[in-house]
Amino acid sequence: MNKQEVILCEKLAEDLLNAMNSKPFDKLFVLTDKHTAVLCLPAIQDLLQKHDAISITIPAGDINKNLDTLAYVWTQLSQQGATRHSLLINLGGGMTTDLGGFAAASFKRGIRYINIPTTLLAMVDASVGGKTGINFNGLKNEIGAFAPASSVLIETEFLKTLDQENFFSGYAEMLKHGLISNADHWAELLNFSSDPIDYQLLKVLVGKSVKIKEDIVEQDPFEKGIRKALNLGHTVGHAFESMSFEENRPVLHGYAVAWGIVCELYLSSIKTGFPTDKLRQTVQFIKENYGCFGIDCNCYEKLFDYMLHDKKNTAGVINFTLLKEVGEICINQSATKDEIFEMFDFYRECMGL
Numbered sequence: 313m314n315k316q317e318v319i320l321c322e323k324l325a326e327d328l329l330n331a332m333n334s335k336p337f338d339k340l341f342v343l344t345d346k347h348t349a350v351l352c353l354p355a356i357q358d359l360l361q362k363h364d365a366i367s368i369t370i371p372a373g374d375i376n377k378n379l380d381t382l383a384y385v386w387t388q389l390s391q392q393g394a395t396r397h398s399l400l401i402n403l404g405g406g407m408t409t410d411l412g413g414f415a416a417a418s419f420k421r422g423i424r425y426i427n428i429p430t431t432l433l434a435m436v437d438a439s440v441g442g443k444t445g446i447n448f449n450g451l452k453n454e455i456g457a458f459a460p461a462s463s464v465l466i467e468t469e470f471l472k473t474l475d476q477e478n479f480f481s482g483y484a485e486m487l488k489h490g491l492i493s494n495a496d497h498w499a500e501l502l503n504f505s506s507d508p509i510d511y512q513l514l515k516v517l518v519g520k521s522v523k524i525k526e527d528i529v530e531q532d533p534f535e536k537g538i539r540k541a542l543n544l545g546h547t548v549g550h551a552f553e554s555m556s557f558e559e560n561r562p563v564l565h566g567y568a569v570a571w572g573i574v575c576e577l578y579l580s581s582i583k584t585g586f587p588t589d590k591l592r593q594t595v596q597f598i599k600e601n602y603g604c605f606g607i608d609c610n611c612y613e614k615l616f617d618y619m620l621h622d623k624k625n626t627a628g629v630i631n632f633t634l635l636k637e638v639g640e641i642c643i644n645q646s647a648t649k650d651e652i653f654e655m656f657d658f659y660r661e662c663m664g665l
């Protein structure tokens with residue numbers, strides 16, 4: 313996989329011009345969702361107009377990270393004359409960068425694209441590392457490809473219009489990066505005050521967080537081994553998220569990941585010896601800032617079935633990424649169905665359900 317350029321911008325328009333001109337292109341397209349078209353596009357509009365950029369706007373929200381929206385983007389590219397030598401800019405959150413990235417990867421077997429993430433989640437996680445795709449058949453990211461953006465341009469000024477829920481959604485992936493990296497970073501994340509947000513400090517934390525992801529992706533771009541660390545909290549988190557969509561009580565990705573972290577740290581404590589004091593502190597932080605996703609014991613089988621679709625599984629065995637300590641990663645861990653159900657009991661007990 314090509315090494316991806318990731319820039320923490322001081323001057324977005326300048327960095328974008330350089331990234332665009334790093335290779336020739338014939339036509340320029342910009343993909344936004346309904347919100348980023350209004351909130352974020354003006355920051356690069358002058359530059360885009362100079363290049364006669366064609367704008368494609370899709371509906372917002374993960375519920376639209378689907379085949380219909382993807383087909384709409386393919387149609388727009390095709391009807392508006394995109395060629396193999398065209399360039400797509402994805403300006404938005406992880407929904408836009410995942411779907412736009414896959415549209416670029418698949419259109420005429422692949423065109424170049426640039427990501428400009430506009431949510432915290434997309435800045436620290438989704439825009440980097442080349443995982444692109446859509447939800448399908450009720451399952452998260454069921455269809456997709458590894459196809460990195462040629463450049464990722466992070467402008468943290470965009471975070472100033474993000475609502476609190478989307479702030480915390482992204483913060484969950486940062487917490488995941490803290491847990492898989494080192495105790496100092498994990499502790500500084502637990503101590504960061506979001507009321508009010510210190511945007512200067514947040515920019516520093518974004519830089520650290522995205523670096524943790526970049527370093528892991530560079531070692532293992534196709535998730536054969538250590539990249540599975542980046543999936544901590546997702547075996548269960550994706551099951552919660554899929555269930556939330558099916559039952560028409562949708563939750564944001566990062567919230568599902570936070571609750572997945574609660575579950576998977578519990579499994580870590582019983583299977584790989586993760587310290588109970590760090591489990592308690594992390595659970596406390598998540599409970600205070602994320603509330604909980606309501607489940608009872610009738611949900612266990614359904615959640616288990618969702619987990620059988622996790623991409624880390626082989627031969628029907630559910631595969632977890634667990635921790636021995638903060639920063640000590642154990643990939644390819646299995647658990648019995650009884651242990652998994654006991655994990656859900658723990659989740660309900662600590663969430664007061």
Ligand SMILES: NC(=O)c1ccc[n+]([C@@H]2O[C@H](COP(=O)([O-])OP(=O)(O)OC[C@H]3O[C@@H](n4cnc5c(N)ncnc54)[C@H](O)[C@@H]3O)[C@@H](O)[C@H]2O)c1
Pocket residue numbers: 345346347348351352372373374377404405406407408410430431432433434437438439440441442443444452453470471472473474475478481482485565566
């Ligand atoms: N590819 C990866 O490695 C990876 C990693 C993590 C998550 N993801 C995926 O990312 C998606 C979630 O991404 P997300 O949390 O960014 O969601 P999102 O893209 O749906 O954005 C959340 C909301 O914020 C709005 N928004 C975007 N930028 C804004 C801004 N600057 N100000 C105000 N509002 C803004 C969007 O319009 C949307 O309504 C999920 O589909 C998840 O599966 C992918």
Ligand SMILES: O=C(O)C(=O)C[C@@H](O)[C@H](O)[C@H](O)COP(=O)(O)O
Pocket residue numbers: 437441443452453485535539542543546623
């Ligand atoms: O980059 C990765 O690798 C990740 O697993 C990052 C996750 O935060 C992200 O949600 C990813 O899309 C999950 O991928 P999946 O392979 O479990 O669908």
Ligand SMILES: [Zn+2]
Pocket residue numbers: 437485546565569
């Ligand atoms: Zn994630």
